[in-house]
Amino acid sequence: MFQYTCLNPISHVGLDLLTDDYKKTDDINAAEAVLVRSASMHEMDLPENLTAVARAGAGVNNIPLDKCAEQGIVVFNTPGANANGVKELVIAGMLFAARDIRGGMEWVLSEEGNADIAKLAEKQKKNFAGTELSGKKLGVIGLGAIGVKVANTATHLGMEVLGYDPYISVNAAWNLSRGVKHVQDVTEIYKECDYITVHVPLMDSTKKMISKEAIAMMKPTAVVLNFARDLLVDEEAMVEALKEKKVRKYVSDFPNPTTVGKEGTIVTPHIGASTEESEDNCAVMAVNEIMDFLENGNITHSVNYPDCNMGICQAAGRVLILHKNEKGMISRYTTVLGDADINISDMTNKSRGEFACTLMDVDAALTDEVVEKLKAVDGVLRVRVIK
Numbered sequence: 267m268f269q270y271t272c273l274n275p276i277s278h279v280g281l282d283l284l285t286d287d288y289k290k291t292d293d294i295n296a297a298e299a300v301l302v303r304s305a306s307m308h309e310m311d312l313p314e315n316l317t318a319v320a321r322a323g324a325g326v327n328n329i330p331l332d333k334c335a336e337q338g339i340v341v342f343n344t345p346g347a348n349a350n351g352v353k354e355l356v357i358a359g360m361l362f363a364a365r366d367i368r369g370g371m372e373w374v375l376s377e378e379g380n381a382d383i384a385k386l387a388e389k390q391k392k393n394f395a396g397t398e399l400s401g402k403k404l405g406v407i408g409l410g411a412i413g414v415k416v417a418n419t420a421t422h423l424g425m426e427v428l429g430y431d432p433y434i435s436v437n438a439a440w441n442l443s444r445g446v447k448h449v450q451d452v453t454e455i456y457k458e459c460d461y462i463t464v465h466v467p468l469m470d471s472t473k474k475m476i477s478k479e480a481i482a483m484m485k486p487t488a489v490v491l492n493f494a495r496d497l498l499v500d501e502e503a504m505v506e507a508l509k510e511k512k513v514r515k516y517v518s519d520f521p522n523p524t525t526v527g528k529e530g531t532i533v534t535p536h537i538g539a540s541t542e543e544s545e546d547n548c549a550v551m552a553v554n555e556i557m558d559f560l561e562n563g564n565i566t567h568s569v570n571y572p573d574c575n576m577g578i579c580q581a582a583g584r585v586l587i588l589h590k591n592e593k594g595m596i597s598r599y600t601t602v603l604g605d606a607d608i609n610i611s612d613m614t615n616k617s618r619g620e621f622a623c624t625l626m627d628v629d630a631a632l633t634d635e636v637v638e639k640l641k642a643v644d645g646v647l648r649v650r651v652i653k
């Protein structure tokens with residue numbers, strides 16, 4: 267029986283996949299797996315039992331990835347599972363910035379009960395007029411799951427699209443419309459674009475990447491859209507630029523005291539992924555990742571360990587070892603098995619930065635004594651007997 271806990275509500279479409287071998291607990295200390303959306307885990311003590319965290323979503327800045335890796339806890343996310351939901355809201359964000367849709371709707375509501383509203387509307391509508399997206403230049407910074415979808419859709423809206431991503435994956439490049447111009451220098455986007463949308467993960471290297479200097483390069487008519495994370499943008503500089511009419515609008519999905527209610531801002535309450543479809547997709551992917559990890563030791567879509575997969579175990583036993591990526595590691599734990607007269611019939615070893623994992627299928631079940639010896643190997647962070 268595996269115990270899991272949810273730190274946020276997770277769609278039942280995913281949770282329903284869990285078999286009778288899984289039990290939900292509210293006691294995190296009893297849980298082997300955590301399912302989470304945006305709840306912050308940075309201040310949490312990570313219990314000894316915990317082996318896996320699945321983020322039902324893309325951004326993992328709410329999870330202490332290195333601390334988890336050090337404790338042999340594998341963190342997963344669900345790449346692309348909510349990308350369409352975000353893409354659709356980005357398009358809505360551009361439309362709300364292009365015309366005063368909200369102002370128009372508020373005016374209509376303010377005239378509730380007025381019998382002459384239809385006539386009055388014809389006089390008032392000039393106040394809510396705007397521009398069209400077609401023919402405008404859109405710059406997409408970060409061409410991952412969301413950025414590619416936004417860029418491709420914008421080409422269908424008649425926009426001229428520039429894309430920037432120095433680390434673009436082969437898969438993303440394959441999916442990108444040929445109509446998108448790949449720029450090597452992001453300042454081209456800052457200087458030329460009417461709409462600029464950012465879709466990169468929040469990391470130390472991307473914090474405030476839309477800096478005061480970047481904002482200063484933008485056209486006074488520019489609209490900046492941020493459906494990624496608020497800390498990616500120097501929002502103090504942005505609010506100042508909006509006030510001085512140096513940019514036109516800032517559309518953000520992350521409410522905070524710096525931006526809410528400020529001139530030129532349009533802020534939504536972090537609802538980019540809050541669609542039935544995205545929530546279901548994320549939950550299904552996260553649950554499948556957790557089940558494959560707990561039952562087979564396989565790692566897919568990890569963000570702090572390498573992916574490692576040996577399918578379903580057909581041998582007498584399987585063990586997963588999470589360890590430091592240091593020289594001599596493999597010989598250290600294979601010696602333990604050799605000394606115990608246990609043959610390794612299949613093995614996969616992968617590394618990622620400072621951390622590595624090894625899956626081994628063995629010809630005999632491991633005794634408690636052998637497991638203890640594996641755990642005692644210098645550099646080993648976690649030993650999980652799968653079978």
Ligand SMILES: NC(=O)c1ccc[n+]([C@@H]2O[C@H](COP(=O)([O-])OP(=O)(O)OC[C@H]3O[C@@H](n4cnc5c(N)ncnc54)[C@H](O)[C@@H]3O)[C@@H](O)[C@H]2O)c1
Pocket residue numbers: 323324325326345346348349352407408409410411412413430431432433434435438465466467468471472475493494495519536537538539540
């Ligand atoms: N508003 C929401 O509800 C919502 C929903 C999903 C994701 N997000 C946010 O959006 C981010 C992106 O999501 P995704 O699914 O597209 O992720 P992704 O990992 O598929 O794509 C991120 C892309 O950013 C690129 N990148 C990294 N550093 C860069 C840099 N310095 N300059 C340019 N490109 C860079 C990467 O190469 C990658 O292609 C997430 O990390 C998350 O913070 C928000």
Ligand SMILES: O=C(O)[C@H](O)COP(=O)(O)O
Pocket residue numbers: 303304305322323324325326348536538539540
């Ligand atoms: O990074 C993400 O996937 C989004 O920000 C969605 O977050 P949420 O799952 O809390 O809506």
